[in-house]
Amino acid sequence: MRTALLLLLLLALAAVPGSLIPQQGVDSIAVARFRIEHPDLTPWLDRLGMFSVYTSPWFSAIYLLLLVSLVGCVVPRSLTYARALRSRPPRAPSRLHRLPAYATYDTDRPQADVLADAERVLKRRRFRVDKHGDEVRAERGHLREAGNLVFHLSLLVVLVGVAVGSLWGYRGNVIVVEGSGFSNTLTQYDEFTAGPLADGASLPPFTLALDQMTATFQTSGSQAGQPKSFAAAGSLTPAPGLAADPFDISVNHPVSVGSTSVFLVGSGYAPVVTVRDGAGQVVSSGPVPFLPTDASYVSEGVVKVPDAAPTQLGLEGFFLPTAARDDEGLPVSVFPEGLNPALSLFVWQGDLGLDAGVPQSVYSLDKDGLQLVEDADGGPVRLLLQPGETAALPDGLGSVRFERVAEFARLQVSSAPLAWLPLTGLVVAVVALLVSLYARPRRVWVRAQAADGRTMVEVALLDRTTRADPKQGLNDIVAELA
Amino acid sequence: MNTETLGQLANLAVASATVVLALAWVSHLVEWAGRADVFGRVGLSLTVVGTALLAAGVLARGLAAERVPWGNMYEFSLVGALVGLLVYLGLVVRAGISWLGPIVTGFAVVVLGLSILAYVPPGPLVPALDSYWLVLHVSAAAIAGAAFMVGAGASALFLVKERAERRRGSPATTGLLGRLPPTAAMDRLAFQVHAFAFPLWTFAALIAGPIWAQNAWGRYWGWDPKEVWAFVTWVVYAGYLHARSTAGWRGRGAALLALVGFATFLFNFVGVNLFVSGLHSYAF
Numbered sequence: 025m026r027t028a029l030l031l032l033l034l035l036a037l038a039a040v041p042g043s044l045i046p047q048q049g050v051d052s053i054a055v056a057r058f059r060i061e062h063p064d065l066t067p068w069l070d071r072l073g074m075f076s077v078y079t080s081p082w083f084s085a086i087y088l089l090l091l092v093s094l095v096g097c098v099v100p101r102s103l104t105y106a107r108a109l110r111s112r113p114p115r116a117p118s119r120l121h122r123l124p125a126y127a128t129y130d131t132d133r134p135q136a137d138v139l140a141d142a143e144r145v146l147k148r149r150r151f152r153v154d155k156h157g158d159e160v161r162a163e164r165g166h167l168r169e170a171g172n173l174v175f176h177l178s179l180l181v182v183l184v185g186v187a188v189g190s191l192w193g194y195r196g197n198v199i200v201v202e203g204s205g206f207s208n209t210l211t212q213y214d215e216f217t218a219g220p221l222a223d224g225a226s227l228p229p230f231t232l233a234l235d236q237m238t239a240t241f242q243t244s245g246s247q248a249g250q251p252k253s254f255a256a257a258g259s260l261t262p263a264p265g266l267a268a269d270p271f272d273i274s275v276n277h278p279v280s281v282g283s284t285s286v287f288l289v290g291s292g293y294a295p296v297v298t299v300r301d302g303a304g305q306v307v308s309s310g311p312v313p314f315l316p317t318d319a320s321y322v323s324e325g326v327v328k329v330p331d332a333a334p335t336q337l338g339l340e341g342f343f344l345p346t347a348a349r350d351d352e353g354l355p356v357s358v359f360p361e362g363l364n365p366a367l368s369l370f371v372w373q374g375d376l377g378l379d380a381g382v383p384q385s386v387y388s389l390d391k392d393g394l395q396l397v398e399d400a401d402g403g404p405v406r407l408l409l410q411p412g413e414t415a416a417l418p419d420g421l422g423s424v425r426f427e428r429v430a431e432f433a434r435l436q437v438s439s440a441p442l443a444w445l446p447l448t449g450l451v452v453a454v455v456a457l458l459v460s461l462y463a464r465p466r467r468v469w470v471r472a473q474a475a476d477g478r479t480m481v482e483v484a485l486l487d488r489t490t491r492a493d494p495k496q497g498l499n500d501i502v503a504e505l506a
Numbered sequence: 507m508n509t510e511t512l513g514q515l516a517n518l519a520v521a522s523a524t525v526v527l528a529l530a531w532v533s534h535l536v537e538w539a540g541r542a543d544v545f546g547r548v549g550l551s552l553t554v555v556g557t558a559l560l561a562a563g564v565l566a567r568g569l570a571a572e573r574v575p576w577g578n579m580y581e582f583s584l585v586g587a588l589v590g591l592l593v594y595l596g597l598v599v600r601a602g603i604s605w606l607g608p609i610v611t612g613f614a615v616v617v618l619g620l621s622i623l624a625y626v627p628p629g630p631l632v633p634a635l636d637s638y639w640l641v642l643h644v645s646a647a648a649i650a651g652a653a654f655m656v657g658a659g660a661s662a663l664f665l666v667k668e669r670a671e672r673r674r675g676s677p678a679t680t681g682l683l684g685r686l687p688p689t690a691a692m693d694r695l696a697f698q699v700h701a702f703a704f705p706l707w708t709f710a711a712l713i714a715g716p717i718w719a720q721n722a723w724g725r726y727w728g729w730d731p732k733e734v735w736a737f738v739t740w741v742v743y744a745g746y747l748h749a750r751s752t753a754g755w756r757g758r759g760a761a762l763l764a765l766v767g768f769a770t771f772l773f774n775f776v777g778v779n780l781f782v783s784g785l786h787s788y789a790f
Contacts, residue, residue, distance in 0.1 A: 029748040029755065036741040036770075043782060045735035050729055062551040078729050186727070195724065247629040254633050276722050287724040437723040446726070451714050454705050461701040493694070
């Protein structure tokens with residue numbers, strides 16, 4: 025017990041740093057920021073595994089030791105318990121009056137009657153009762169140890185379930201724009217993490233089409249601008265050849281395909297931009313997701329136009345859902361919903377660097393081979409477009425048209441196989457825990473001896489928990505006997 | 507009655523509840539200072555009045571916002587204080603624990619006082635909280651927290667009295683300590699409330715929380731700071747239960763663990779909300 029106690033306290037202590045230092049598996053962006061802000065501390069924290077505490081060797085060592093101690097305790101106790109289940113109540117100690125709860129009285133009823141009464145009363149109180157000579161032995165509360173053992177065994181089941189979930193589970197994030205779709209293959213994901221035993225090649229082959237993404241925000245009151253609802257509607261085909269089912273995903277309401285579920289974890293805007301090059305050819309057209317920078321939904325993004333002639337073009341800038349001018353005349357957004365959308369873009373020309381063979385982010389420009397396009401005064405060209413507006417680029421580079429705004433949904437697809445197992449384990453554990461905390465294992469002995477025509481009765485109670493006042497329990501029994 | 511009026515009514519009720527509870531606290535402190543028992547009875551009556559006012563405030567707040575009144579840190583402070591008081595009053599009736607009055611009323615006044623710092627006018631829920639698990643998860647956590655508070659209060663007074671008696675070598679029968687029940691009874695009460703709170707906390711933190719997290723975030727456990735501290739609290743109280751049947755840890759050791767457990771619970775509510783960012787940043 026002392027070992028288990030110390031290991032528990034150690035586990036509690038060891039879990040703490042992971043809540044104070046950003047964790048790789050929880051928020052990798054925060055980890056990157058922390059590394060930049062604390063360059064001296066970072067190498068030491070790395071050596072200690074502080075950025076992934078919950079998978080670190082020392083954290084694992086503590087819970088594995090706890091597990092070993094748990095098994096080492098529960099197995100022998102289960103064997104003892106199996107024997108105790110069949111055992112009879114033990115004989116009365118010879119000096120009953122030494123027990124903490126003891127009462128004695130004498131009565132004129134015969135010894136045999138007193139003992140028979142005691143047997144009946146204790147049986148009614150669900151004791152296991154034996155009568156031996158001048159004493160009645162009674163014991164109850166075997167369920168307490170059963171609850172205790174089942175509780176600890178259930179924790180093992182929970183751990184097995186969690187282990188299965190994290191070894192075989194996976195989680196991926198993908199941005200899907202209204203009017204387009206997603207098929208569940210590895211290459212479609214923007215971000216994908218999987219357990220070591222998950223098979224990325226055999227994901228369930230469902231496809232989904234997103235018809236509409238709706239985000240609404242509080243328009244008045246103290247919480248104006250706070251999100252009110254997010255909903256994504258479309259249809260989902262569970263497997264090729266099957267019929268498509270319509271779905272409606274909102275926060276807290278995912279849609280499931282087998283053990284895989286699709287969650288709505290975010291939303292944003294994808295302005296639909298058409299770019300014509302100097303020759304008047306359409307060289308880029310379609311929605312381009314811009315990533316929200318904060319809760320105002322001012323979003324950042326780029327449009328890469330590799331096919332433009334005479335030179336490749338790159339547009340970089342901001343999407344403003346509800347555009348307005350600030351005091352200095354600069355474009356800002358005053359509300360997260362797309363009430364007065366505007367695109368503010370700088371134009372770059374030159375080599376986008378897409379042929380270098382180095383993977384690039386679709387959300388940023390590699391500016392090594394690019395020059396900022398300037399106007400006649402030598403200042404940078406800044407396009408400020410509203411839906412339906414077109415801007416011509418200088419020097420015959422072409423034109424940019426902001427057609428309309430589409431919204432996108434950020435979906436998370438995740439699978440945690442056997443998620444019901446840890447849940448069931450915990451439910452059983454709580455029930456068993458209640459039994460072990462509330463069952464009252466106690467022993468009662470009643471001894472009756474005839475003396476001078478009267479019967480001397482001794483009653484003693486041994487409470488094996490500290491939960492209740494044993495004297496109270498004794499008094500109840502004595503009151504019923506006497 | 508419109509939303510704004512209800513909101514103002516709620517603020518009025520909460521403010522008067524705070525004042526009445528502060529008077530109850532003073533009354534209990536006077537009782538502790540050795541004055542007549544009448545102050546204890548006055549303190550208890552004022553606690554009942556203050557609790558009723560606070561309940562009215564919380565109710566009005568819920569009606570004003572048209573939802574369960576625990577959608578942000580301010581509201582959770584109110585509900586936490588209210589549930590703490592209700593659990594205390596329930597146990598006063600059942601187990602005669604009015605000797606905890608000074609601690610419980612003091613705690614409630616401090617919580618209500620500090621909650622002003624987190625005040626926001628009543629408003630709708632953010633989408634992530636719009637789930638019936640908000641009702642189950644949060645109310646179970648609040649009730650467990652209230653019982654932890656009573657357990658910590660009993661454990662703290664147990665430690666004080668036990669220490670005094672150990673130094674003196676005999677049971678304290680006079681003065682402040684004499685007003686407290688025997689140490690064995692305090693220890694037993696602490697265990698009883700923890701035996702109630704621990705399974706409930708297991709449900710709130712390890713069953714309802716993960717089910718909701720699975721629905722909202724697509725994973726049942728992700729070591730979010732709030733989850734970490736809920737786990738730490740759970741482990742410390744598991745340690746408390748073990749300590750009670752470990753030689754050398756019974757009594758004092760276990761009581762200290764009960765205090766540590768409640769400290770981790772409070773840190774999860776205050777510290778994690780204010781200093782650590784995570785998925786629970788709408789402040790629970």
